[in-house]
Amino acid sequence: xxxxxxxxxxxxxxxxxxxxxxxxxxxxxxxxxxxxxxxxxxxxxxxxxxxxxxxxxxxxxxxxxxxxxxxxxxxxxxxxxxxxxxxxxxxxxxxxxxxxxxxxxxxxxxxxxxxxxxxxxxxxxxxxxxxxxxxxxxxxxxxxxxxxxxxxxxxxxxxxxxxxxxxxxxxxxxxxxxxxxxxxxxxxxxxxxxxxxxxxxxxxxxxxxxxxxxxxxxxxxxxxxxxxxxxxxxxxxxxxxxxxxxxxxxxxxxxxxxxxxxxxxxxx
Numbered sequence: 001x002x003x004x005x006x007x008x009x010x011x012x013x014x015x016x017x018x019x020x021x022x023x024x025x026x027x028x029x030x031x032x033x034x035x036x037x038x039x040x041x042x043x044x045x046x047x048x049x050x051x052x053x054x055x056x057x058x059x060x061x062x063x064x065x066x067x068x069x070x071x072x073x074x075x076x077x078x079x080x081x082x083x084x085x086x087x088x089x090x091x092x093x094x095x096x097x098x099x100x101x102x103x104x105x106x107x108x109x110x111x112x113x114x115x116x117x118x119x120x121x122x123x124x125x126x127x128x129x130x131x132x133x134x135x136x137x138x139x140x141x142x143x144x145x146x147x148x149x150x151x152x153x154x155x156x157x158x159x160x161x162x163x164x165x166x167x168x169x170x171x172x173x174x175x176x177x178x179x180x181x182x183x184x185x186x187x188x189x190x191x192x193x194x195x196x197x198x199x200x201x202x203x204x205x206x207x208x209x210x211x212x213x214x215x216x217x218x219x220x221x222x223x224x225x226x227x228x229x230x231x232x233x234x235x236x237x238x239x240x241x242x243x244x245x246x247x248x249x250x251x252x253x254x255x256x257x258x259x260x261x262x263x264x265x266x267x268x
Contacts, residue, residue: 040220052104052266060124061095065253086132098124114159122151152180167220174213203241227264
């Protein structure tokens with residue numbers, strides 16, 4: 001529930017930002033010069049291939065499937081010469097903001113259907129929070145593991161556009177892609193520290209495949225097309241690379257999830 005509330009809050013912020021930008025760009029679009037008939041880039045729908053670049057903000061977290069409570073592992077924690085046995089009680093993931101930059105290759109399949117390849121480099125971070133308690137549940141400890149990633153993302157998506165309304169159109173988009181985590185080697189090489197292995201990193205696999213779905217708007221300006229898009233990317237692989245510590249052993253499966261708000265600039 002904590003994870004769902006955090007993700008919902010981020011999505012609401014992105015929605016409000018998108019609405020504000022749409023209104024702002026709508027006013028700007030009316031002030032642009034055009035072909036004399038009120039239409040900018042009138043042949044854009046007929047162009048076979050377009051290129052551009054993207055700037056994006058994202059929020060990333062994990063979808064975690066913990067092992068059943070009945071077999072949650074426990075560990076010994078020493079404090080002030082006393083040794084207490086603690087058991088993992090809950091596991092949450094906390095999303096964090098990031099950003100990305102990328103390129104756009106846009107191929108026309110039909111007047112209103114485009115095939116898009118938009119490779120990007122994305123910087124992301126998220127936290128996994130563990131709550132441990134003793135047998136009587138009168139003492140609790142909270143541990144957070146920060147997982148930072150630098151992704152190379154290679155999506156291939158289909159974009160279905162509406163008809164233009166003046167210098168405006170809307171669209172839906174969806175597809176599939178591959179993500180390579182350049183920081184996974186560092187995480188996988190984490191050194192186990194301390195008698196209880198509590199400082200060992202959660203080890204994440206390098207490769208992931210994801211599906212994506214989203215929607216956006218395009219504004220046709222005098223010299224280029226400006227787009228705003230919000231999209232959800234959901235990983236399909238179990239990224240957990242098991243290791244011998246209480247944090248890793250508490251998780252059955254871990255998958256990635258990313259909400260992306262993208263601004264695109266494309267030439268005619």
